[in-house]
Amino acid sequence: MRKNIRQIKTPDLPLGFRAAGIASGIKKDGKPDMALIFSEVEATAAGAFTTNRVAAAPVWLDKKVMAGGSCRAVIVNSGCANACTGVQGEADAERMARLTAEGLEIDPGEVVVCSTGRIGKLLPMEKIAAGITGLTGIIKAGGNDSASDAIMTTDTHPKRLSVEFEIGGVVCRIWGIAKGAGMIYPRMEVAAMPHATMLAFLATDLGVGAELLRGMLSISLSQSFNRITVDGDTSTNDSVILMANGESKAAIEPGSNGMEVFQAALDMVTGELARMIARDGEGATRLIRIEVRSARTGDDARRAAAAVANSLLFKCALYGASPNWGRLLAALGYSGVLIEEKKIEVSLNGIAIVENGLLLQVQADIIGAKLHEKELDFVIELGLGEESDLYYTCDISPEYVEINKE
Amino acid sequence: MRKNIRQIKTPDLPLGFRAAGIASGIKKDGKPDMALIFSEVEATAAGAFTTNRVAAAPVWLDKKVMAGGSCRAVIVNSGCANACTGVQGEADAERMARLTAEGLEIDPGEVVVCSTGRIGKLLPMEKIAAGITGLTGIIKAGGNDSASDAIMTTDTHPKRLSVEFEIGGVVCRIWGIAKGAGMIYPRMEVAAMPHATMLAFLATDLGVGAELLRGMLSISLSQSFNRITVDGDTSTNDSVILMANGESKAAIEPGSNGMEVFQAALDMVTGELARMIARDGEGATRLIRIEVRSARTGDDARRAAAAVANSLLFKCALYGASPNWGRLLAALGYSGVLIEEKKIEVSLNGIAIVENGLLLQVQADIIGAKLHEKELDFVIELGLGEESDLYYTCDISPEYVEINKE
Numbered sequence: 001m002r003k004n005i006r007q008i009k010t011p012d013l014p015l016g017f018r019a020a021g022i023a024s025g026i027k028k029d030g031k032p033d034m035a036l037i038f039s040e041v042e043a044t045a046a047g048a049f050t051t052n053r054v055a056a057a058p059v060w061l062d063k064k065v066m067a068g069g070s071c072r073a074v075i076v077n078s079g080c081a082n083a084c085t086g087v088q089g090e091a092d093a094e095r096m097a098r099l100t101a102e103g104l105e106i107d108p109g110e111v112v113v114c115s116t117g118r119i120g121k122l123l124p125m126e127k128i129a130a131g132i133t134g135l136t137g138i139i140k141a142g143g144n145d146s147a148s149d150a151i152m153t154t155d156t157h158p159k160r161l162s163v164e165f166e167i168g169g170v171v172c173r174i175w176g177i178a179k180g181a182g183m184i185y186p187r188m189e190v191a192a193m194p195h196a197t198m199l200a201f202l203a204t205d206l207g208v209g210a211e212l213l214r215g216m217l218s219i220s221l222s223q224s225f226n227r228i229t230v231d232g233d234t235s236t237n238d239s240v241i242l243m244a245n246g247e248s249k250a251a252i253e254p255g256s257n258g259m260e261v262f263q264a265a266l267d268m269v270t271g272e273l274a275r276m277i278a279r280d281g282e283g284a285t286r287l288i289r290i291e292v293r294s295a296r297t298g299d300d301a302r303r304a305a306a307a308v309a310n311s312l313l314f315k316c317a318l319y320g321a322s323p324n325w326g327r328l329l330a331a332l333g334y335s336g337v338l339i340e341e342k343k344i345e346v347s348l349n350g351i352a353i354v355e356n357g358l359l360l361q362v363q364a365d366i367i368g369a370k371l372h373e374k375e376l377d378f379v380i381e382l383g384l385g386e387e388s389d390l391y392y393t394c395d396i397s398p399e400y401v402e403i404n405k406e
Numbered sequence: 407m408r409k410n411i412r413q414i415k416t417p418d419l420p421l422g423f424r425a426a427g428i429a430s431g432i433k434k435d436g437k438p439d440m441a442l443i444f445s446e447v448e449a450t451a452a453g454a455f456t457t458n459r460v461a462a463a464p465v466w467l468d469k470k471v472m473a474g475g476s477c478r479a480v481i482v483n484s485g486c487a488n489a490c491t492g493v494q495g496e497a498d499a500e501r502m503a504r505l506t507a508e509g510l511e512i513d514p515g516e517v518v519v520c521s522t523g524r525i526g527k528l529l530p531m532e533k534i535a536a537g538i539t540g541l542t543g544i545i546k547a548g549g550n551d552s553a554s555d556a557i558m559t560t561d562t563h564p565k566r567l568s569v570e571f572e573i574g575g576v577v578c579r580i581w582g583i584a585k586g587a588g589m590i591y592p593r594m595e596v597a598a599m600p601h602a603t604m605l606a607f608l609a610t611d612l613g614v615g616a617e618l619l620r621g622m623l624s625i626s627l628s629q630s631f632n633r634i635t636v637d638g639d640t641s642t643n644d645s646v647i648l649m650a651n652g653e654s655k656a657a658i659e660p661g662s663n664g665m666e667v668f669q670a671a672l673d674m675v676t677g678e679l680a681r682m683i684a685r686d687g688e689g690a691t692r693l694i695r696i697e698v699r700s701a702r703t704g705d706d707a708r709r710a711a712a713a714v715a716n717s718l719l720f721k722c723a724l725y726g727a728s729p730n731w732g733r734l735l736a737a738l739g740y741s742g743v744l745i746e747e748k749k750i751e752v753s754l755n756g757i758a759i760v761e762n763g764l765l766l767q768v769q770a771d772i773i774g775a776k777l778h779e780k781e782l783d784f785v786i787e788l789g790l791g792e793e794s795d796l797y798y799t800c801d802i803s804p805e806y807v808e809i810n811k812e
Contacts, residue, residue, distance in 0.1 A: 054739030054747050054763075084735050084747070086764050119732020120765035183719055183736065232638075233719045233733070234740035312718065312802075313589060313639045313810055320811025326525020327639070329490050330589070333460030334640035341460050342492070357460075358492050359526035396718075398804030404719055405726025 005165045005265045012162050014173035014205035016040045016247030018143035021150030024131025026079035026117075026124055032150035034128070036135040037074040037201055038104060038143075043245035045071040046213040047112065048221055050238035056083035057093040058113040062239060065112050069210025072110040074201055074241055075100040075132065078153050078179070082115040082123050083236040092123045099129055103136025114239050116179065116199055117153055148177040151199055154403060155181045159276040165265045167258040170250035172206040174265050178273040182282040182404060184230035185310065198225060200240045200273055206262060207246030212254050216263055217242050224270035228392045230281035231400070232310040242266075278392040283399030286318060289377045291390035296382075300337040301389035304382065307335030309391035319395040321371035325359045332380070343383035348376060411571045411671045418568050420579035420611035422446045422653030424549035427556030430537025432485035432523075432530055438556035440534070442541040443480040443607055444510060444549075449651035451477040452619040453518070454627055456644035462489035463499040464519040468645060471518050475616025478516040480607055480647055481506040481538065484559050484585070488521040488529050489642040498529045505535055509542025520645050522559055522585065522605055554583040557605055560809060561587045565682040571671045573664040576656035578612040580671050584679040588688040588810060590636035591716065604631060606646045606679055612668060613652030618660050622669055623648050630676035634798045636687035637806070638716040648672075684798040689805030692724060695783045697796035702788075706743040707795035710788065713741030715797035725801040727777035731765045738786070749789035754782060 013019060017039055021032040047066035049059050065071055075096055082089045093113045101108040115123065138144055148158035159178045164171055180198030208216070217240065225240060252258040279287040290309045295301035308314060311331040317324035328346065332339055346354035349370045353360055370376070419425060423445055427438040453472035455465050471477055481502055488495045499519045507514040521529065544550055554564035565584045570577055586604030614622070623646065631646060658664040685693040696715045701707035714720060717737040723730035734752065738745055752760035755776050759766055776782075 052736060052739035053745050054735045081732070084732055084763060084765055086748070086762070118730075119736060183733075185740075231718045233717055233736065236732070236736050236739060311639055312637045312806075316807050316810035317812070319807060322812045324524075324812070326487070326490055326642070327589075329460045330458060330525060330639065330642050333458035333642060339459050341490070356492070357490060359490055396807060398807045400718075401722050401725060401802060401804045401807065404722035406723070406728045406730070 005163050005268055008162045008164050008173070012173065013175050014203050014247065016205055016245045017175065017203045018139050019147040020135055020138040020143045021146030022131055022134045022138065025127045026077055032146050033077060033079045034131040034135060035076045035147040035150040036100065036139050037147060037203065038139045039072045039243055039245045041245050041247060042070060043072060043243040044069055044208060044210040044213055045241060045243045046210065046217045048217060048240040050235055052234050052236050054084065054236050056081055056115060056237040057085055057089035058082055058115050059237065059239060060090065061093045061097065062112045065109060068109065070110065071112050071243060072106050073100055073104055074112045074114065076114040076151050076199065077128060078151050079117040080115060080121050080123050081117045081119045081237050083119040085120070085122055088122055092125055095125065096128060096132065099132045100136065103132055104139065112241050114199055116151065116237050119236060151177065151179040153179065153181065154282050155179050155280055157280065159273055161269050161272050163265050163268055165261050167206060167250040167252060167261060170248055172204060172248040172250050174202060174204045174269050176200060176202040176269040176273050178277060180277040181280050182230055183233045183235040184228060184277060184281065185232045185234050198235065198238050198277055200225060202242040202269060204244045205246065205248040206244055207251030208244040213242060213244055216266060219263065220266045220270045223267055224274035227390060228274045228278045229306065229309050230278065230394060275392055278394050281394035282403045283397040284394030285397060286395045287375045288318060288393045288395065289390060290393065291378065291388060292380045292382060293388040294381050294383050294385055295387045296338050296385040298387040298389060301387045304332055304335045304337040305389050305391045307331045309393035312396060315393065315396040318376060319397045321368070323353065323367050323371065325353055329354065338384065339382055340384065345381040345383065347379045349373060411569050411674055414568045414570050414579070418579065419581050420609050420653065422611055422651045423581065423609045424545050425553040426541055426544040426549045427552030428537055428540045428544065430540070431533045432483055438552050439483060439485045440537040440541060441482045441553040441556035442506065442545050443553060443609065444545050445478045445649055445651045447651050447653060448476060449478060449649040450475055450614060450616040450619055451647060451649045452616065452623045454623060454646040456641055458640050458642050460490065460642050462487055462521060462643040463491055463495035464488055464521050465643060465645060466496065467499045467503065468518045471515060474515065476516065477518050477649060478512050479506055479510055480518045480520065482520040482557050482605065483529070483534060484557050485523040486521060486527050486529050487523045487525045487643050489525040491526070491528055494528055498531055501531065502534060502538065505538045506542065509538055510545065518647050520605055522557065522643050525642060557583065557585040559585065559587065560688050561585050562686055565679055567675050567678050569671050569674055571667050573612060573656040573658060573667060576654055578610060578654040578656050580608060580610045580675050582606060582608040582675040582679050584683060586683040587686050588636055589639045589641040590634060590683060590687065591638045591640050604641065604644050604683055606631060608648040608675060610650045611652065611654040612650055613657030614650040619648060619650055622672060625669065626672045626676045629673055630680040633796060634680045634684045635712065635715050636684065636800060681798055684800050687800035688809045689803040690800030691803060692801045693781045694724060694799045694801065695796060696799065697784065697794060698786045698788060699794040700787050700789050700791055701793045702744050702791040704793040704795060707793045710738055710741045710743045711795050711797045713737045715799035718802060721799065721802040724782065725803045727774065729759065729773050729777065731759055735760065744790065745788055746790065751787040751789065753785045755779060
């Protein structure tokens with residue numbers, strides 16, 4: 001792999017980190033529904049949160065913690081989002097942090113809280129409190145490997161990845177887990193603080209200062225979690241937490257040689273986790289990559305790719321393996337981006353399907369076979385400039401509606 | 407009805423207008439697929455067209471005709487959009503106008519051409535030419551009443567409405583037909599020329615100058631065709647044509663008393679046709695009205711309503727008659743509009759469902775019954791200003807995906 005970054009077996013956590021999952025009874029089917037991630041020592045941290053103005057109670061709490069640039073524990077529950085829950089929701093999020101801090105004998109200001117699940121329901125705090133007691137006990141005993149299971153909602157499988165890389169001859173690790181299958185669409189501009197969508201937790205034993213960590217997470221998001229969409233609905237709870245505890249004894253400073261290696265390793269983990277989310281979109285049968293090239297500006301490239309990636313009609317056609325490329329061109333046309341129809345070229349998995357704005361009558365058997373592949377890679381040339389960008393998305397099936405009719 | 411505007415039986419055409427539909431064989435099932443609308447005398451005209459940059463060939467031709475402010479005939483085919491068809495598509499649109507003009511013995515510059523159906527296919531010009539010959543023959547004999555059937559694609563039923571009203575004691579009429587069930591979302595800003603989505607044809611025997619007609623159509627669109635969405639996909643072919651031939655011998659001038667009556671009559675016809683389109687959305691089971699009130703600006707009100715009306719997750723919940731109001735609040739939150747969560751109030755068909763940003767636990771039987779009604783009327787108060795706006799939309803069912811997987 002590039003820059004000697006090697007994928008390693010999970011749950012090989014970076015040095016000084018522990019993680020655990022547990023079933024606390026929030027999910028009615030008895031599956032794991034609470035997770036705890038813990039750094040044995042002080043860790044710097046960077047956080048990225050939804051820009052949805054209806055942000056969940058834990059998001060407000062976490063932004064305060066992240067302003068300090070450090071944390072030692074992340075407590076997460078699935079099954080209930082603690083969003084649109086008012087003053088009681090805020091109190092419940094604070095109580096989750098306090099109980100976790102007590103169990104781990106750390107400061108409540110060192111605890112990040114995340115929730116995911118249905119909006120508008122109060123957390124079942126009895127179950128949550130018992131779950132935290134259980135989790136802190138497991139963590140003190142070393143942890144288990146079910147954290148990635150415990151954060152799932154409509155995900156069909158857990159999403160996790162670990163890599164190792166070398167900084168100054170020292171082996172370091174990044175471990176990441178993520179969840180998300182619906183209400184997935186990051187439409188966020190990178191502001192002073194980075195933003196993200198869905199839940200993802202990242203830990204490294206490299207030493208990185210908080211400010212540098214924020215900047216590198218921000219860069220990484222713009223090629224990963226901020227470039228996926230399942231349904232165009234941006235969540236109230238999207239959060240990414242990146243912790244760096246330095247326990248490998250290697251460290252990077254702004255401008256140091258190791259920065260490039262760490263950025264590449266981080267991008268590999270976030271990029272792969274983001275693709276896992278798009279691939280596991282609710283009811284999805286294909287992973288779809290939409291790359292727009294030769295756009296006039298970078299923002300044009302991003303907006304054009306987003307319009308195609310969010311087109312319900314285009315995604316229905318892909319579910320049916322139908323070569324209805326007119327829908328792709330229509331989405332480009334209404335994206336608001338400068339295009340010249342007669343300059344547009346499109347290819348699918350290397351086969352030209354649109355040239356000079358005209359749909360090609362590609363041999364039915366060639367294109368038919370391509371359309372049934374599990375990964376569809378569309379490259380769109382606008383022919384107007386030098387900029388490119390891309391989104392990952394998935395098709396929309398009748399099952400998406402069935403999953404979400406409740 | 408307001409201002410003494412009375413609905414009348416269709417196909418009672420306004421004086422001096424004729425219309426007809428015919429099956430020319432474009433549609434494989436043998437259903438009517440071409441329509442012709444004709445004014446016996448010179449008529450002023452206003453047109454509104456999609457802002458999709460991938461506009462179909464006929465749209466480019468029609469814009470030139472409409473710049474002149476008059477037309478006498480509209481020739482329409484369904485089953486093929488003549489979009490993304492390049493130079494050949496342009497020649498075909500021109501040929502449709504020329505053949506129609508020849509058959510009617512008028513100037514080709516007096517003919518508007520519209521096409522709707524699959525994108526990227528060339529028109530079957532042999533069938534089209536024969537269809538035009540047939541249609542002009544029927545028109546010369548007086549017409550028939552199947553124009554509204556002939557413009558349908560995935561519509562389950564034709565959409566038509568006629569009203570009459572009085573100007574200076576003279577009875578005048580507006581007749582309108584429309585089509586559209588998918589690829590429906592008008593996201594257009596009103597520019598120097600008005601814009602619209604889907605196909606609609608409107609005829610009145612009132613005398614109205616071309617410039618005044620354009621202005622009044624523009625106003626009317628912003629409460630009708632530019633305020634509906636089925637799937638968020640804006641078409642390449644959207645067109646509205648309004649013709650006024652003065653054959654009632656009544657006329658209005660800018661500033662005259664009759665303006666208000668005509669605007670109200672026009673709004674009634676366009677508004678009702680637009681609602682028919684939203685109600686007949688592909689696979690839809692409910693008509694949904696999203697009104698946003700007390701927004702800071704008019705644009706905020708429109709964008710907040712559009713975000714909710716286009717939320718796939720919200721529309722899936724409504725298909726399932728599920729009171730998942732968190733999805734509505736999340737859509738408001740990501741709309742990009744200024745909101746304060748704690749000020750939001752929402753009602754459904756008169757029952758409060760959100761107060762102070764909190765979802766109310768409305769009695770299940772009350773809300774359950776409401777959710778099964780065929781028309782759902784959501785009123786959202788943002789509590790931040792004086793402005794309001796609204797969209798009409800529909801739910802999304804598994805059938806939507808089945809219809810569009812090809």
